[in-house]
Amino acid sequence: MSIPDLSDGVIWYVVFLYSTICHEAAHAWAAYRLGDRTAYDGGQVSLDPVPHVRREPFGMVVVPILSYLMGGWMLGWASAPYNVAWAERYPKRAAWMAMAGPAANLVLVLGAGLLIRLGMAAGTLAPGLPWGDSMHLVVGAGGPFWEFLALVLSVVFSLNLLLLTFNLLPVPPLDGSNLPLLFLPHAAAAKYREFMSGGSLHLLGLFVAFKLFGFVYPAIRWAAFEVLYMG
Numbered sequence: 001m002s003i004p005d006l007s008d009g010v011i012w013y014v015v016f017l018y019s020t021i022c023h024e025a026a027h028a029w030a031a032y033r034l035g036d037r038t039a040y041d042g043g044q045v046s047l048d049p050v051p052h053v054r055r056e057p058f059g060m061v062v063v064p065i066l067s068y069l070m071g072g073w074m075l076g077w078a079s080a081p082y083n084v085a086w087a088e089r090y091p092k093r094a095a096w097m098a099m100a101g102p103a104a105n106l107v108l109v110l111g112a113g114l115l116i117r118l119g120m121a122a123g124t125l126a127p128g129l130p131w132g133d134s135m136h137l138v139v140g141a142g143g144p145f146w147e148f149l150a151l152v153l154s155v156v157f158s159l160n161l162l163l164l165t166f167n168l169l170p171v172p173p174l175d176g177s178n179l180p181l182l183f184l185p186h187a188a189a190a191k192y193r194e195f196m197s198g199g200s201l202h203l204l205g206l207f208v209a210f211k212l213f214g215f216v217y218p219a220i221r222w223a224a225f226e227v228l229y230m231g
Contacts, residue, residue, distance in 0.1 A: 009068050009153065015155045016064050016074040019108060019163060021052050023101040027080040030100035034093040039080040052078055074159065079089035091189035102175055105164040112157040113228055125150050127229055137228065161224055165217050171205035172196045 027046060029038030030043075043051035053060045059077035067075040087094035116138050119125030125144045128136035137154040140146030168176040177196055181189045 004197070006085045009065075011151055012068055012074045012159075013064060015108075015159055016076065017049055017060065018047070019105065019156070019160050020060060021047055021049055021075065022080045022104040022108060023163065023167070024052055024078045026104035026137065027097055030097040031082050031086075034097060035090065035094075036083045037084040038083045038098070038196045042081055044080045047098060051087070055079060057079075075194040079097075088193060089189060091181045091184075091186065091193055094193070095178040098175040098178035099182075100163050105160040105167070108156055108160040111155045112160070113224075116153050116157065116228060117155070119146070119149070125153075128154065137225070155226075157228070161221065162217065165220050166209065166213055169209045169212055169216075171208050171212070173202040173205060174209055177205070219225055 025045055027158035028042075032040040032045055033040065039045060042055070044055070046052075049060075056078045059079075064076035065076045067073060082094070082097065088096075120127070120138065124140070124142040125138040126141045128139050129148075136151065137157055138150045140148070140150040167174050168179075170176040170179060180192060182229060184192055
């Protein structure tokens, strides 16, 4: 890899690491507030990367770096533990816990988008390649610092939009599969959770998710860039 590619990769990894940590810390914090201390006691209610990386070293270190070196995108995973008995007893609470992770990614998308809009309004950032090459949604228009900031904001916006979209797909084991729990009566919610918890269903769900993602994400990405670049 060239030096610019390597420096871009470092930025990608740092953004991936902390975006994923925010996602899992949000799960852990929501569970703690709703009565499950499992992740809190494991140190996951924290932006410190150590407890998160210790729990999923392969998904948070090895796979992200290899996927970037091989394909230019950063893929990986993390997890926060929770008490299964608590989730079965309080399915709606478990659903809110699940939604907290994507909500954290949404906050990061909105925050990056707001800063990008402010930068463009001030003239220190300018739109990048048409409809946003994922690495250069905006470019710096005021020197090296703004070029660096433009790249960071571009990656934060793009990566968290991807994480938000993927995790909200309504198939197990993704967070979006928990959305029906917010609306089902308790007995039906318990049966739904039992059905969705099967390991073989998770494998099928991931296969479906990757197929479905390819259809829905381009439209969501286009709509997000329309809003980002409007005016």
